[in-house]
Amino acid sequence: xxxxxxxxxxxxxxxxxxxxxxxxxxxxxxxxxxxxxxxxxxxxxxxxxxxxxxxxxxxxxxxxxxxxxxxxxxxxxxxxxxxxxxxxxxxxxxxxxxxxxxxxxxxxxxxxxxxxxxxxxxxxxxxxxxxxxxxxxxxxxxxxxxxxxxxxxxxxxxxxxxxxxxxxxxxxxxxxxxxxxxxxxxxxxxxxxxxxxxxxxxxxxx
Numbered sequence: 001x002x003x004x005x006x007x008x009x010x011x012x013x014x015x016x017x018x019x020x021x022x023x024x025x026x027x028x029x030x031x032x033x034x035x036x037x038x039x040x041x042x043x044x045x046x047x048x049x050x051x052x053x054x055x056x057x058x059x060x061x062x063x064x065x066x067x068x069x070x071x072x073x074x075x076x077x078x079x080x081x082x083x084x085x086x087x088x089x090x091x092x093x094x095x096x097x098x099x100x101x102x103x104x105x106x107x108x109x110x111x112x113x114x115x116x117x118x119x120x121x122x123x124x125x126x127x128x129x130x131x132x133x134x135x136x137x138x139x140x141x142x143x144x145x146x147x148x149x150x151x152x153x154x155x156x157x158x159x160x161x162x163x164x165x166x167x168x169x170x171x172x173x174x175x176x177x178x179x180x181x182x183x184x185x186x187x188x189x190x191x192x193x194x195x196x197x198x199x200x201x202x203x204x205x206x
Contacts, residue, residue, distance in 0.1 A: 025083055025182045026070065027061030028097065030162075032080045035053045044072070052082075066102065066178060073187065081187035087178040094174040096135035102178060103147060110166060112152050120149035139170030161185055 001188040024030045028037065034055070035128065038044055044055040053074045060070055068086040073082035090099045123144030125129075129138035138144040152161060165181040 025180075026063065026082065026085070028072075028080065028083065030080055030184055031078060034074055034079075037080065047071070060124075064180075076196075077186070078184075078186040078189075082181070082183045084182075085178075085180040089171060089175050089177045092174050093176060094133045094135070096139075096176060097167070099168050099176045099178070100147075103166065106137075106166055106178065106180070107149055109147070110164060114151040114164060117149040121146045123147075130192055134173070136170030136176040137173055139168065139176060140172065141170075164193075 003047060015162060022030050024032075027040070032054070042057050042060055044057050047054045055072045055074070056073070057070050058068070060091060064085055064087075067085050068088040068133075069086045071084040071086070072080060073084075074080055087102075087114050090102070091101055107117070124138040124147070127138075127141060127144040129141055129144050134194050149166045151164040151166075162182060162184050165183075167179045167181075168176060169179055170176045
């Protein structure tokens, strides 16, 4: 009897783990089709198709208070595999104080849910823009600095599970925003498959 109970408990745990693995951010589930997302009341706007279809929307079933826009990526084989959140811009934030506070709050929430970051960089002033009031100019300039954290694995590793990237980005003097990216291991496999197909097509064209 104990053995049967043990098997039942194990089965329930496996079912629960399978369900949680399929759960995406903002009230979505990984693997949803475009129509399934629309049936949740989401107004999707087609943006472009580079082998993966990209749609944008201003609202999802569960929204982040700072969100201004979301971008969803669908593969033909795996359907929904990537979601990006872009926050409203922080204006008149010359030293990046507000942006850093919001970033730190989101980082703490993500750490509580996914564990300590696997990788993070919080550094500015490496190139050109190195004054305190040039924080966002630096973040917008390649090679000057970055303010980001990754949770759940190494970005670009197709063998990893879901990876979450939190990033504070610059637009100009005193203006910045937060970007959060959720991507699954299947998303990386889809991208790799597209790159392999493109490479094979190029080889055939030569």
